[in-house]
Amino acid sequence: MGDYGKNQKNGGGQGRLVMVLSILLAAAMLIFFGINQSGKKETMEKEPGETEDTQKPLASREEDTQQEENDGRYEETVREADRLAASYDYDAAVALLQAMEGYETDTRLKEKVKEYEETKAACQPVNMEEITHVFYHTLVVDPERAFASQDTNPQAVGNNQWMTTVSEFEKITQEMYDRGYVIVSIHDLVRATKDENGKPVYEQGEILLPPGKKPYVLSQDDLCYYHSYDNYGYAARMVLDENGKPVCEYIQEDGTVLTGAYDVVPLLDAFLEEHPDASYRGAKGIIALTGYNGILGYRTDESYRNVDGDLNYDKKQWLARHPDFDIEKERAEAKKVADAMKADGWEFASHTWGHMKVGDASLNRLMTDTQKWRENVEPLVGGVDTIIFAHGQDLGDWGAYDESNPKYRYLREQGYSIFCNVDSNQYRTWYGTDYLRQGRRNLDGYRIYNNAVGLQDSVSDLFDAAEIIDPERPPVPPLR
Numbered sequence: 001m002g003d004y005g006k007n008q009k010n011g012g013g014q015g016r017l018v019m020v021l022s023i024l025l026a027a028a029m030l031i032f033f034g035i036n037q038s039g040k041k042e043t044m045e046k047e048p049g050e051t052e053d054t055q056k057p058l059a060s061r062e063e064d065t066q067q068e069e070n071d072g073r074y075e076e077t078v079r080e081a082d083r084l085a086a087s088y089d090y091d092a093a094v095a096l097l098q099a100m101e102g103y104e105t106d107t108r109l110k111e112k113v114k115e116y117e118e119t120k121a122a123c124q125p126v127n128m129e130e131i132t133h134v135f136y137h138t139l140v141v142d143p144e145r146a147f148a149s150q151d152t153n154p155q156a157v158g159n160n161q162w163m164t165t166v167s168e169f170e171k172i173t174q175e176m177y178d179r180g181y182v183i184v185s186i187h188d189l190v191r192a193t194k195d196e197n198g199k200p201v202y203e204q205g206e207i208l209l210p211p212g213k214k215p216y217v218l219s220q221d222d223l224c225y226y227h228s229y230d231n232y233g234y235a236a237r238m239v240l241d242e243n244g245k246p247v248c249e250y251i252q253e254d255g256t257v258l259t260g261a262y263d264v265v266p267l268l269d270a271f272l273e274e275h276p277d278a279s280y281r282g283a284k285g286i287i288a289l290t291g292y293n294g295i296l297g298y299r300t301d302e303s304y305r306n307v308d309g310d311l312n313y314d315k316k317q318w319l320a321r322h323p324d325f326d327i328e329k330e331r332a333e334a335k336k337v338a339d340a341m342k343a344d345g346w347e348f349a350s351h352t353w354g355h356m357k358v359g360d361a362s363l364n365r366l367m368t369d370t371q372k373w374r375e376n377v378e379p380l381v382g383g384v385d386t387i388i389f390a391h392g393q394d395l396g397d398w399g400a401y402d403e404s405n406p407k408y409r410y411l412r413e414q415g416y417s418i419f420c421n422v423d424s425n426q427y428r429t430w431y432g433t434d435y436l437r438q439g440r441r442n443l444d445g446y447r448i449y450n451n452a453v454g455l456q457d458s459v460s461d462l463f464d465a466a467e468i469i470d471p472e473r474p475p476v477p478p479l480r
């Protein structure tokens with residue numbers, strides 16, 4: 001059990017590992033092909049109308065092709081180093097350039113290394129107590145479908161209160177970026193070591209950012225595409241595109257299926273592709289998953305096997321519409337998507353299997369629920385050390401968790417060491433001796449609307465709600 005939490009720490013690290021490996025591969029290729037800058041000058045610009053090297057002997061043409069390939073790799077490696085430096089990983093950027101063949105005599109590369117080192121020297125450690133954590137649910141793709149019939153349909157009201165639209169998410173992300181916000185991994189907040197007895201010790205981590213940049217953690221809850229979301233204008237599931245990158249399937253009202261960026265993951269991926277400096281060393285968000293309806297839109301839960309059992313209406317309906325249901329296929333597909341997300345820097349967390357109220361639940365119920373998560377979700381996303389409580393509940397009051405709290409002790413034994421709730425504070429982080437707690441802020445319809453109309457002032461440090469609110473969002477009623 002001791003290494004369980006450690007495994008997951010690599011969830012976030014895994015993406016970075018993949019990145020580092022590909023960088024090393026690129027460097028190795030450069031060395032292999034014996035690139036040097038002086039060779040570059042031999043590539044000549046062609047005059048207009050000149051035919052494609054036909055006058056040259058074949059061997060010379062092959063050399064030219066080789067040279068072009070080498071130049072391409074040289075430029076690609078420099079671009080990769082720039083990208084690493086843009087995402088504040090100056091050491092990796094420097095190491096990449098220094099590993100290039102001919103570095104010692106290449107003034108351009110040396111200049112770049114100097115520049116990276118100067119930028120790094122200007123970075124400052126951020127205040128680890130002042131890292132805000134924002135979260136979203138599944139995004140609304142079509143506000144008309146999600147918000148229709150506010151007067152008569154309680155679910156439409158729920159959609160309006162708890163959900164953020166695609167356009168709001170995009171505007172918030174842009175606005176936070178413009179204000180200097182940078183996504184960090186929640187694992188960057190802690191430095192986990194062990195004491196002389198091998199017991200884990202958590203201390204504040206160190207995050208170095210240029211002046212004016214502010215770190216934040218991002219999470220998304222319930223990325224399961226519950227049956228109850230059907231026909232309300234949400235994406236239906238996550239799939240991989242032709243490049244193996246996670247995207248969404250969205251089923252239009254007429255039943256036709258679109259594939260593209262219809263939720264947080266692909267939208268943020270695209271944003272970070274354009275703005276590598278919006279993420280600290282490749283960090284993305286934390287995806288908090290329940291298990292009862294499966295994950296990522298795949299019906300992976302054991303309960304779907306039991307067609308005659310006490311399946312709820314949603315599940316029965318779904319199984320009736322999918323007579324070819326094969327749980328192993330669903331699980332394999334879900335795992336493929338989860339693996340691709342992890343390779344891209346996304347991390348996973350438990351949101352409890354049954355979206356349970358951990359504060360109200362008995363220890364027994366918590367244990368049953370946790371085992372279901374371990375059996376049905378963990379094999380697909382890997383072990384996790386983070387639990388994001390549902391319904392904003394918590395195991396205890398804010399402050400140090402009490403070791404005499406049996407639910408806390410149980411979750412610690414199960415490998416959880418990072419605990420998040422919802423408190424809507426600007427920032428609230430608690431460093432325990434061997435665990436971390438963080439409060440989160442919901443950037444949902446309720447908060448956006450109330451800030452936009454001036455009933456609350458709880459997001460102005462992040463964005464101007466009146467500017468970003470979706471014009472198609474109806475007034476959000478007070479919570480009951």
Ligand SMILES: [Zn+2]
Nearest residue numbers: 221222390391
């Ligand atoms: Zn939830």
